[in-house]
Amino acid sequence: MSENLENGDSADMGENEQRPNGGGDEGDAWGNQGSSVRRFARMPVDRNAPYYNMSHKQRGMAVIFNHEHFDIHSLKPRTGTHVDCDNLAKVLKNLGFRVTVLNNLKAKDVNKYIQQTAEMDHSDYDCLLIAVLTHGEMGLLYAKDTHYKPDNLWYYFTADKCPSLAGKPKMFFIQACQGDKLDGGITLSNRTETDGCPSSTYRIPIHADFLIVFSTVPGFYSWRNTTRGSWFMQALCEELRFYGAERDILTLLTFVCQKVALDFESNTPDTQAMHQQKQVPCITSMLTRLLVFGKK
Template sequence: MDFEKVGTCIIINNKNFDRSTGRGPRNGTDRDAEALLKCFRNLGFDVTVHNDCSRAKMEAVLKEVSEQDHKNSACFTCILLSHGKEEGLIYGTDGLTSIKELAAHFRGDRCKTLVEKPKLFFIQACQETELDNSIQADSGFVNETDAQQHYKVPVEADFLFAYSTAPGCYSWQSPGTGSWFIQSLCDVLNEHGKSLDLIKILTRVNLRMARNFQSRTDDPDMSKQQIPSIASMLTKLLYFRK
């Protein structure tokens, strides 16, 4: 993380939804947004919160950030707080949109100043393949025979997606205290964010979720526990700087 800045953190906090979506308000999400704002600022990020974003607004916010110059930043983080449906889809205030399409603005062939830098997506929401192209890296692979030889980096490299729950499962949230996942994430980051690498941090979040949380529900068909899932394409261990 030895860059001038740690990087930008965008939080999209969707609480209220159009009647046409059939989705009610996400009471408790403001607790999550507040905890995340403090946590990621403490890690050194420049944090911006966008509340109640439509599909078009979510797209516009992330596209604008992807077109900025990140050459002096070590990484990028996006946190999506919203209703979800099936795997890979999340609600704007006016309907569903694709997480993959939102993240695609930061692919190596579209956002050149974040090539070989971590692009982190944390998704708090309830919960399919494409061939990967390559993009030329700025830095060269140095060996004894050819110090100028270059290597290619897959455009999907260095992404990490941390989902609040496993595919096909429910994601629990308390109106009074916020979501299990985000509150656990902030607690572990506040305690270990400047000492452990990110995968170890997220593994501790999984452990905390597995051991410490159980829902209260009278519906026997609903899972009463929750385990997050991690999809990592990172190519290096990620430590936030002390």
């Protein structure tokens, strides 16, 4: 059966009585149905717990793929990315992460490291965090030698492929352009112009518990200061530094968005088309609980 049996529920109930919505569920798709094999993983937290379990022996791995130099002639060096990388590594270490920085890897090496990380045993870890600092365009990120799709980063970490991270938060922070569109912003005014036995097991989708944050929205430019680093990483590091152990991650990221949106504006007076442009990060959350790092 697909539903748990509790409080004397009969195993021979009709399908309509099993489902709270009544009737049967169908997928809005046509074609292959995929695998129906049941897989099991250790439950890291009770079924209805409101918070993720952040009391494992260790916080977890944080991997930073930092790209400054490229073999592709059309891609300029990302001056200032070392500032982002250093700041992010420092705040993540302070939050208890085991941080690894990898500089200027080729695409095959990025993919190899991702696979090796997914094959590790993360049972004693709270979570996983991966950050990528690089050039990008719509639907693509750049390694030293060529581009790859962003979903390569999280493909190997779904619950079926990496069961030791099942039910645990997996975070991806991507500092990269997603296109060449510019956001000129708008001025607001106050003036108006016109586990096992049925009672202790539950199933989750393999794509649950992911958090993916891009520095900008699809199709748009992402700004980086050559001295202070990218707008997104400046704001993210500041929020993590002061509130990383206190605020839940989505609240924290809301204020990251606020900082980027309100506190930054491009300063390129010699190129008027690029001058006084704005930016806002883009958050995709499949988190199923509140994530608060807490003290480690």
